[in-house]
Amino acid sequence: MRIQVAIIGSGPSGLLLGQLLAKAGIETIIIERASKRHVLARVRAGVLEQGTVDLLDQAGVGGRLHLEGMRHDGVLLAFDGHSHRIDLQSLTGKTVTVYGQTEVTHDLVDAREAAGLTTIYEVENVSIHNIDRGSSYITFEKEGIEHRIDADFIAGCDGYHGASRSSVPAKAIRTFERVYPFGWLGILADIPPLNSELIYARHERGFALCSMRSATRSRYYIQCRSDERIEDWSDARFYDELRRRLPQEHADRLTIGPSFEKSVAPLRSFVAEPMRFGRLFLVGDAAHIVPPTGAKGLNLAASDVHYLFEALRLHYAGADDAALDAYSERALQRVWRAVRFSWSMTMMMHRFPDEGEFAAKIQNAELDYLVSSKAASTAFAENYVGLPY
Ligand code: APR
Ligand code: PHB
Numbered sequence: 001m002r003i004q005v006a007i008i009g010s011g012p013s014g015l016l017l018g019q020l021l022a023k024a025g026i027e028t029i030i031i032e033r034a035s036k037r038h039v040l041a042r043v044r045a046g047v048l049e050q051g052t053v054d055l056l057d058q059a060g061v062g063g064r065l066h067l068e069g070m071r072h073d074g075v076l077l078a079f080d081g082h083s084h085r086i087d088l089q090s091l092t093g094k095t096v097t098v099y100g101q102t103e104v105t106h107d108l109v110d111a112r113e114a115a116g117l118t119t120i121y122e123v124e125n126v127s128i129h130n131i132d133r134g135s136s137y138i139t140f141e142k143e144g145i146e147h148r149i150d151a152d153f154i155a156g157c158d159g160y161h162g163a164s165r166s167s168v169p170a171k172a173i174r175t176f177e178r179v180y181p182f183g184w185l186g187i188l189a190d191i192p193p194l195n196s197e198l199i200y201a202r203h204e205r206g207f208a209l210c211s212m213r214s215a216t217r218s219r220y221y222i223q224c225r226s227d228e229r230i231e232d233w234s235d236a237r238f239y240d241e242l243r244r245r246l247p248q249e250h251a252d253r254l255t256i257g258p259s260f261e262k263s264v265a266p267l268r269s270f271v272a273e274p275m276r277f278g279r280l281f282l283v284g285d286a287a288h289i290v291p292p293t294g295a296k297g298l299n300l301a302a303s304d305v306h307y308l309f310e311a312l313r314l315h316y317a318g319a320d321d322a323a324l325d326a327y328s329e330r331a332l333q334r335v336w337r338a339v340r341f342s343w344s345m346t347m348m349m350h351r352f353p354d355e356g357e358f359a360a361k362i363q364n365a366e367l368d369y370l371v372s373s374k375a376a377s378t379a380f381a382e383n384y385v386g387l388p389y
Helices: 012-023 036-041 050-058 063-068 088-092 101-114 235-245 297-316 322-349 353-372 374-385
Strands: 002-008 028-031 070-072 075-079 082-086 096-098 124-129 137-142 145-156 174-189 199-201 208-214 217-224 259-273 280-282
Touching: 002 012, 012 028, 012 050, 012 101, 012 145, 012 297, 036 101, 050 096, 050 297, 063 101, 075 353, 082 374, 088 374, 096 208, 174 235, 199 322, 208 235, 217 235, 235 259, 259 322, 297 322, 322 353, 322 374, 353 374
Parallel strands: 002 028, 002 145, 075 199, 145 280
Antiparallel strands: 070 096, 075 082, 124 137, 137 145, 174 217, 174 259, 199 208, 208 217
């Protein structure tokens, strides 16, 4: 088989790129390691920058998002027993939309199927070949039978643990990483959120986040040990710990109810440079990982997709390949700005047990300055709503 763009990975990066390319008349195929059921069941973050919303609209999949997504004009930062609202809209003129990544994935999968586009699920042993020559191709197995796809270009949208980045010779790639000494324990429950906007809380016992998926579905997180065992956390213990980390006015409003999803996620910052290797382009989590503190994971995948889609569109329109050649540099500039913001917010809001009391006082002072300075609040808001593409 020969295709214009072969996409490895059916997560948000691969699906959104595939949808945009298809609308531009560019042939794609997606090969995916997991089952369709697994892809659709993944629970991930839920805050979309306006740029991401615009891109989903451009891809023709914004319908449900505009019906069910919740526009948020502000976000609360809580510390020292009080919460402070950052008015994103008045400070930046922009807002964010709360809409689960699970829903984004569903919308993209549905659109791809409705367009009759091919996704091959449950593939194995994916290998990438000849990325430095004109005849690049992918091999993979499906039900024990080996297949080959020849492609003009290969989009490595296969996440942190995928085959794309690992197919690049070690001498051709540099990686930068920070692993944080804690994780996030998160639950989903069909209970009304305790607040209409997100609350990020810094507390001496640890970080907490109150988010949501709808007016009837809450998403809560608490900082935990990286090796925390879910079985050690009953719902009652989780809610008790969450309450203890929130200002009393919010803790008193917490509705509790049975969780239907509970998971622990480790936190890391990771960037691979460059993001292009001949005919292979790394996109999204395949090239970078951010701690979820700044809600940048999906939004960075979206900006990568924007840059790569525009470059491929120009290529197939007969323009020069300057945009393809500039992809890595353009994407990485926005990636590093978001990596910095996510790192900064993580360092400011989490408990670092080995850092001592001085560090805790500095964190409080940083938050105190942020919420009392229009300049500092504006800088925070600009990053949170998403820096320009
Ligand atoms: N072959 C084929 N598919 C693969 C392979 C492989 N070797 N390895 C991984 N995959 C698939 C995964 O099963 C997954 O469906 O690639 C997809 C990668 O999706 P994500 O990890 O979601 O990465 P991305 O699409 O870049 O989206 C980034 O998703 O994980 C969140 O927090 C992250 O919000 C961010 C967003
Ligand atoms: C979520 O709703 O899952 C969420 C929201 C904001 C974050 C991280 C996760 O920063």
